[in-house]
Amino acid sequence: AKSDGRGCYRLYAPPLGKAIQKRQLLAEELRLALNRSGDLALWYQPIMDSSGQNMLGVEALLRWTHPVWGSISPADFIPVAEETGLILPLGDWVIRQACLMAQRCPGLTISINVSPLQFLSPNFFAHLSASVQQHGISPHQLELEITESVLLGEQQQVLELLQRLRRTGYRIALDDFGTGYSSLNYLMQFPVDTLKIDRCFIQLLGIQAQANAIVESVIALGHSLGLRITAEGVETESQRLALAAAGCDKLQGFLLSPPQPVEKLFLMLKQPSG
Ligand code: C2E
Ligand code: CA
Ligand code: CA
Numbered sequence: 001a002k003s004d005g006r007g008c009y010r011l012y013a014p015p016l017g018k019a020i021q022k023r024q025l026l027a028e029e030l031r032l033a034l035n036r037s038g039d040l041a042l043w044y045q046p047i048m049d050s051s052g053q054n055m056l057g058v059e060a061l062l063r064w065t066h067p068v069w070g071s072i073s074p075a076d077f078i079p080v081a082e083e084t085g086l087i088l089p090l091g092d093w094v095i096r097q098a099c100l101m102a103q104r105c106p107g108l109t110i111s112i113n114v115s116p117l118q119f120l121s122p123n124f125f126a127h128l129s130a131s132v133q134q135h136g137i138s139p140h141q142l143e144l145e146i147t148e149s150v151l152l153g154e155q156q157q158v159l160e161l162l163q164r165l166r167r168t169g170y171r172i173a174l175d176d177f178g179t180g181y182s183s184l185n186y187l188m189q190f191p192v193d194t195l196k197i198d199r200c201f202i203q204l205l206g207i208q209a210q211a212n213a214i215v216e217s218v219i220a221l222g223h224s225l226g227l228r229i230t231a232e233g234v235e236t237e238s239q240r241l242a243l244a245a246a247g248c249d250k251l252q253g254f255l256l257s258p259p260q261p262v263e264k265l266f267l268m269l270k271q272p273s274g
């Protein structure tokens with residue numbers, strides 16, 4: 001097992017030649033999967049309030065089940081999709097599926113992961129709007145999760161796009177906050193609604209005093225800038241308690257619920273609370 005540097009472990013690291021071959025094969029199979037599309041699915045992970053009792057929304061997470069290889073982690077195929085440009089049709093597919101889900105669940109807020117290449121592609125806003133209109137949903141039902149690396153792109157273009165999206169009613173979340181290269185002054189420059197504190201910090205709550213200090217400061221700072229804060233990867237009740245005490249707005253993680261297939265999410269939505 002090899003660490004990917006973020007506290008997440010991958011099954012193996014093949015030698016370079018093999019790795020390239022594997023990537024090409026993965027890309028070819030992903031192209032096929034996009035055309036068959038029965039192999040792809042969006043699962044939904046509930047995002048709860050800090051009591052852990054009330055669902056505030058869900059994050060859409062892509063799942064790929066290959067007919068022979070079985071399930072393949074997004075951590076393995078998303079980077080390949082980004083390198084090959086397949087992320088563009090794949091990202092469109094994700095948007096359409098999420099819009100369909102939003103149409104079926106009118107009160108539900110759905111967060112969608114948008115890769116930097118997709119976000120910065122010239123047709124992104126047009127594609128998104130077309131899909132939203134086609135499904136007759138409100139942009140308020142969608143939150144776009146972007147990573148800090150997007151903010152390192154052409155600044156004026158990024159700023160204008162963010163402003164346009166927010167004016168239209170889309171919400172923006174900054175994903176994996178704290179792991180990227182950008183500094184806090186990006187928060188003053190770029191309009192976002194939510195910060196998602198990366199799992200790496202949440203995992204160390206109660207274990208490393210610095211993690212508590214960082215998480216508490218990010219929550220306080222975010223609030224003073226008028227942002228909402230989501231904690232990712234909440235796995236234990238003691239983490240939840242620390243986050244609730246620090247005033248964290250939203251929680252996501254295995255403690256609350258793992259990602260769920262559509263039918264299971266429907267059942268959860270029917271239950272009065274949680
Ligand atoms: P992410 O956006 O940071 O998503 C959170 C990841 O953490 C998900 O992994 C989720 O299943 C996992 N997770 C949630 N709660 C816990 C927890 O309590 N403990 C642990 N250990 N993990 C938890 P997943 O589904 O494997 O996705 C991995 C990454 O792949 C995502 O990270 C995201 O960057 C990317 N991804 C997934 N779906 C899409 C998509 O539709 N489009 C794009 N562009 N990227 C996607
Ligand atoms: Ca995300
Ligand atoms: Ca994340």
Ligand code: CA
Pocket residue numbers: 176
């Ligand atoms: Ca992540």
